[in-house]
Amino acid sequence: MSYNWNHVIDSLAPSSSSAAPRRPSQERSPHPPHSPTPGQSTSPSRCVCESHPVLLQPLPPSLTLEKESRAQSELELDRQATQRRRERELAEALQDAHHEVERIQAREEVGTWARLRQRVQRGSVSEASKAGMPFVHPPQAYELYAAIDNHNLDYIARVRDQAFNLLLQKHGGEFPIVYASRIGPTHRDVVILLVGAFSRYVNNLDEDDFKKKETLNTLKALRANVGLSSSDCANPRHQLKLAIDNALATATGTSQSNLLSSYMQVLIMSEGDSWIHRSTHDLGLVLRSPDSSPLAEAESMVRKFATKELRGVTGGVSDVEDYIANATLDLVIMAAWSVAATQMDVEPLPTYTFARDLRTWQMLNEAMDENKDKLSKVTRRVRHVLEAVIEYGGDTRQGVRGRLRDVKEHVDRQ
Numbered sequence: 001m002s003y004n005w006n007h008v009i010d011s012l013a014p015s016s017s018s019a020a021p022r023r024p025s026q027e028r029s030p031h032p033p034h035s036p037t038p039g040q041s042t043s044p045s046r047c048v049c050e051s052h053p054v055l056l057q058p059l060p061p062s063l064t065l066e067k068e069s070r071a072q073s074e075l076e077l078d079r080q081a082t083q084r085r086r087e088r089e090l091a092e093a094l095q096d097a098h099h100e101v102e103r104i105q106a107r108e109e110v111g112t113w114a115r116l117r118q119r120v121q122r123g124s125v126s127e128a129s130k131a132g133m134p135f136v137h138p139p140q141a142y143e144l145y146a147a148i149d150n151h152n153l154d155y156i157a158r159v160r161d162q163a164f165n166l167l168l169q170k171h172g173g174e175f176p177i178v179y180a181s182r183i184g185p186t187h188r189d190v191v192i193l194l195v196g197a198f199s200r201y202v203n204n205l206d207e208d209d210f211k212k213k214e215t216l217n218t219l220k221a222l223r224a225n226v227g228l229s230s231s232d233c234a235n236p237r238h239q240l241k242l243a244i245d246n247a248l249a250t251a252t253g254t255s256q257s258n259l260l261s262s263y264m265q266v267l268i269m270s271e272g273d274s275w276i277h278r279s280t281h282d283l284g285l286v287l288r289s290p291d292s293s294p295l296a297e298a299e300s301m302v303r304k305f306a307t308k309e310l311r312g313v314t315g316g317v318s319d320v321e322d323y324i325a326n327a328t329l330d331l332v333i334m335a336a337w338s339v340a341a342t343q344m345d346v347e348p349l350p351t352y353t354f355a356r357d358l359r360t361w362q363m364l365n366e367a368m369d370e371n372k373d374k375l376s377k378v379t380r381r382v383r384h385v386l387e388a389v390i391e392y393g394g395d396t397r398q399g400v401r402g403r404l405r406d407v408k409e410h411v412d413r414q
Helices: 006-012 062-109 113-122 127-131 141-149 153-162 164-168 176-183 185-203 213-222 238-248 253-270 273-287 294-304 318-344 359-370 372-377 380-392 400-411
Strands: none
Touching (some): 141 153, 141 164, 153 185, 164 185, 273 318, 273 380, 294 400, 318 400, 359 372, 359 380, 380 400
């Protein structure tokens, strides 16, 4: 039996009379629904979102970053140290190669030590060629004292050039210079040679040399403060002073003048920086007083440094007086600039130019030019001393004693 669905379908179909008329707005538009009208933008309007970057993984803790940075720093330092070590090794290798070439040349010119020793033993080497020849073996103290006894100036000169420290060592209770000076006038040229060696050594020192331990030890030896007990050396310059006393006992005329000036230079320079700094500080205290006489005080300091025989020389000695005047001027320059440098917060003058002609004055001139904008901070008294030293202390038309006299007239308060 089949069911008739026709009446159901007919009831669901819309009738033509019930259909509503089409509204104008529902009429077909000449443009598709999603096509833009003329004059409109082709891109649809969007809402712009702000950018918020997000890390896919979080940063490590700050402690971890610090550890990694330290590790990288250590690695970099190791790399730099390795690089410097390689450069040093290369430089040493290059120097060794250079020395090897020099040794080969010297061996071809002079021969080996064995051949040289045989030539010396046979007497085939002349005395003139021995003077500049290196020692077959390091010179010994007894050989040096034997050369002093025998008046062998060539051997002493070789020791001076190749084993200078041997001249500074005490043997048999005396230093070589004291031993030679006690022999008497016959060995006066030996004393002059030894003092000249000391003078040449201190004259060739520069600012960097005073920072080296080896130089400081040599200066201590020059002060004869090595190997002496308190009973042997109450004064740190005992041995050099003793040599001066013995040498002056028989010295006369020009030889006395030349020897004394060299002695004075060695005495002052052998103290190194200590005496200069101490005297500069004391003189700086004097400079602060408006009624002081710094030139007279500085000259007194320098003269007290000499022996009683030097202070007792009648009328003074020309070269020594010139040296004292030079040292006095330099001491005033360094003291005045030390006070000014403290007030301006600048560097003091170096000490290696002390009592060397006009070098200290030139250093002061350069320092004042570099800090002329700060000179207003300096007290009137110290500034007056500096100006007087600059104006009269560098006058090359007259000697050093004349320059000292002019500065003293404008600075000292009598």
